[in-house]
Amino acid sequence: MHILLDLLLLIPILIFSTVESFVKLLIPKKRKSVSGEIVLITGAGHGIGRLTAYEFAKLKSKLVLWDINKHGIEETAAECRKLGARAHAYVVDCSNREEIYNYAKKTTKAFLPAMMKNNHGHIITVASAGGHTVVPFLLAYCSSKFAAVGFHRALTAEMAALGKNGIKTSCLCPNFINTGFIKNPSTRFIPTLEPEEVVSKLMKGILTEQKMIFVPSSLSVVIVLERIFPERFLNAMRRIINVKFDAVIGFKNKVQ
């Protein structure tokens, strides 16, 4: 009887929350202030990490920058200071690309207790479209990105269960980005992303506290359809979309 009542109660909640979601889509979200906030960025020596650091510098955050590349990280810090922010650069090794998730776990373990004590903070996990859908010949990469998405989702659920509503989480899931991690990537419909575009969407996502930041946002639809459509159709669709890249995976730089 009690269970039945609980289930009946779900119906108005479903209607209300669906309407709420659509209304929220129409109202532009306010961006929060990050002025004076401490922002730690790993892999800030180049690419997405560096450009993100510049954005936070413009917003007057206090920057703590990590990277394995001493030259890169100092360059980023100098530029952040020019933009008027306080920036501290540290050389930290996070180079094993298959260990991204373990690395994120260790970093989060170090900083989460203080965040929880203050019930204040925001943890961004950098994953990929490859953390939701798979691409042949990127087996290790996809596995680690699936792990990163799982990490973000479990962390989000854990903070909700503990009532720590002051600790926000976001997960960045972009399509191929033109940073040199994969050589000459291309798909037939979705253009290869430029880092600037990804960082712009990432900043918007962080400042409006969006949980899953897909770039382009149409990826979120593709991922749901992938779970519904029959396999034969998906295979035909994959042949048409035609994801391509050079088989030798290389780095422009040792750290990604």
Place this chain on the structure above:
Amino acid sequence: MHILLDLLLLIPILIFSTVESFVKLLIPKKRKSVSGEIVLITGAGHGIGRLTAYEFAKLKSKLVLWDINKHGIEETAAECRKLGARAHAYVVDCSNREEIYNYAKKTTKAFLPAMMKNNHGHIITVASAGGHTVVPFLLAYCSSKFAAVGFHRALTAEMAALGKNGIKTSCLCPNFINTGFIKNPSTRFIPTLEPEEVVSKLMKGILTEQKMIFVPSSLSVVIVLERIFPERFLNAMRRIINVKFDAVIGFKNKVQ
């Protein structure tokens, strides 16, 4: 023009493959023979691994059994021989529960080349419902199971891309199982699974070459709904489903 034609061609494929999927649902699938096939089972010293070994023994496969637990693995092998199968037991360390995915990767790397040469084989990845959806306080577990699901999906895509249609893949994703990994798990609607039930579904899934084996199969629907419904509704639903377990995670046995 060419793209438009390709897209138009997708419509009949969608209709055909959807009808095909529904028809296939109605026709009971034939189970393949595994008599005389070499079957390697990791963690065969107890639980799901052991029970699966027994099932393959009944089907007259040649068993190669791995586990860290010498006593357990020898017991399993002896019972398999009693059931009329050839069984070889090896003590192999795969105890680090957070490294399940790396372990699977290494094992697959060792055996995949020979499988590909013969275009024959079947790789089963043991994941969990926690590889698709998350549970608070099982952060490391969910992350590694997300990675296992990503590994299976990427491997599947890779074999398809290489035209290795003789190499099959399956991924086991059960809800909580009563094996002692988690103490006193419970949810309000879905009962805790007994190992025998999971193994029965697993065997059916393997022998009918099912790609994703959800136990119970209703999990597949829940996972799609989770990606569509608004967050507020999902939180309300989670409170009603009420996944519970004791906070201290223990093992009945060192290996899971």
